Amino acid sequence: MGTLARAFADALGLLWNMEPALVEAVVLTLQVTLIALVIALVIGVPIGAAIGLTRHLPGRWLIVPLIYTGMGLPPVTVGLFTYLVLSNQGPLGGLGWLFTPAGMIVAQTIIAFPLVVGLTMAAVQGVDPNLPVQMLSLGATRRQVATVTLLEARVGVTAAVVAAYGAIISEVGAVMLVGGNIEGETRVLTTAIVLETRKGNFALAMALGIILLTLAFVTNFAFHRLQVHQGVR
Amino acid sequence: MLTRIMTFVLAVLLAAACTGGSSNGSRVLRLATTTSTNDSGLLDALLPTFETEYDARVDVVAVGTGQAIALGEAGDADVILVHARAREEAFVAEGHGTARSDVMYNDFVIVGPIDDPAGVTGTLLASDALAAIAAAKATFASRGDDSGTHSKERLLWETAGMTSDPDTYWYKSLGQGMGSTLGYANEVGAYTLTDRGTFLAQGESLPDLRVMVGGASIDENTDPALLNPYGVIPVHPDKGGIDAELGNLFVEWLTSIEVQEKIETFGIDSFGQPLFYPNSAPWRSR
Secondary structure, three states: EEEEEEEHHHHHHHHHHHHHHHHHHHHHHHHHHHHHHHHHHHHHHHHHHHHHOOOOOOOOOHHHHHHHHHHHHHHHHHHHHHHHHHHOOOOOOOOOOOOHHHHHHHHHHHHHHHHHHHHHHHHHHOOOOOOHHHHHHHHOOOOOOOOHHHHHOHHHHHHHHHHHHHHHHOOOOHHHHHHHHOOOOOOOOOHHHHHHHHHHOOHHHHHHHHHHHHHHHHHHHHHHHHHHHOOOO | OHHHHHHHHHHHHHHHHHHHOOOOOEEEEEEEHHHHHOOOOOOHHHHHHHHHHOOOOEEEEEOOHHHHHHHOOOOOOHHHHOHHHHHHHHHHHHOOOOEEEEEEEEEEEEEEEOOOOOOOOOOOOOOHHHHHHHOOOOOOOEOOOOOOOHHHHHHHHHHHHEEEEOOOEEEEOOOOHHHHHHHHHHHHHHHEEEEEEHHHHHHHHHHEEEEEEEOOHHHOOOHHEEEEEEEEEEEEEEEEEOOHHHHHHHHHHHHHHHHHHHHHHOOOHHOOOOOEOOOHHHOOOO
């Protein structure tokens, strides 16, 4: 019990003192997570909407189960794949992205992408199928149909954003492998938690966990306010 | 009806989970140890005989030395087997363990990239090599995880007259295990301190690294500071829930000449040299 109580005290102490190592880890965590999220959204939402709207997509019987499988990709496997691709011996070794935040963003984007595509597709499919038909008959372009459908499906699309964000901010296996957990360079909150646990600093590790959860809560709170603004409760 | 089926399924699963683990052996010894003893395969080779002889099961928790010691302090392990001499002695002095016994040793080596930018190949003392690496500002990868290897590395920096864990661009504090740290060093061309066993075991995946200080085997190691002794400590029974009797039996067994002989030959088949050298009191006075 003592350790748990100390964890909460430590968490407050760390936040209060704005420890430089903690600030670095928090900033890097947010940077990597948000950049990966934005990339995954920019590519994934249109693809998800297109798949959801195209009822007679050739190969749908294969594409949809593939996306569903991707939604459950083990992060460690994604990390290993990214590691091998970015390694000196790998096809993209020349980029020099291994053990850098750029490499971590690549891995996180791969993890977030199927979640965004799959949940956007499901959200779009939930919209009344008559809507696109009516719009098309009234002379709307396909792009306009997609935009309006996405707006109608915004609750589900927000769920896609939240799910992808939650998956990558809490992810540890891939960023550990690809980033290398280098102090001051690629150490994020999750890898710091693993490190402090291995050192036996259980209270400090738990304190970092509390800070990570707080960070996730603050962001999700903001997402929710945004939804409320759109008239959804 | 559905609820009933679900309840039944849950009950079956729970029962299976509870009995599944304890099918062999009536007593359980919780051994907290470092990754090096486990990853090398040594424990897999030794423990089955203990389990048969004493009708017990050994649950191995292989973690960093820091966490292994913390598990002992919390009473979450019956015995610890680690390699960080000063911290082992503190563990006993603070009353967490009953007594420390020598078990075995191996050695550390400094490895680095083939082109050797700091020119340390053949340096006799590890601390001199570290000084040369610092002078050349060549990239050095540190475990940075408070492990036994990291503790040794700190000592070597201090012997070289420098502060350990320097906050500078060429010193990379990874906070990862030995395998990952070696992988990093191989990838970016960095120097690092490693136990010889892990380096030998991973040899094929580290084509760009060579031993710079420590020679090809422990007999050629020129620096006594690179010796790496392992100690075993039973956790003090005051913690509660500790099987002290089994813990003591384990220590007696591990230090016995019979088991020490097995340690002496372990690894010769795969690596052409032993990974650990026996060093228990009974062994030394045999």
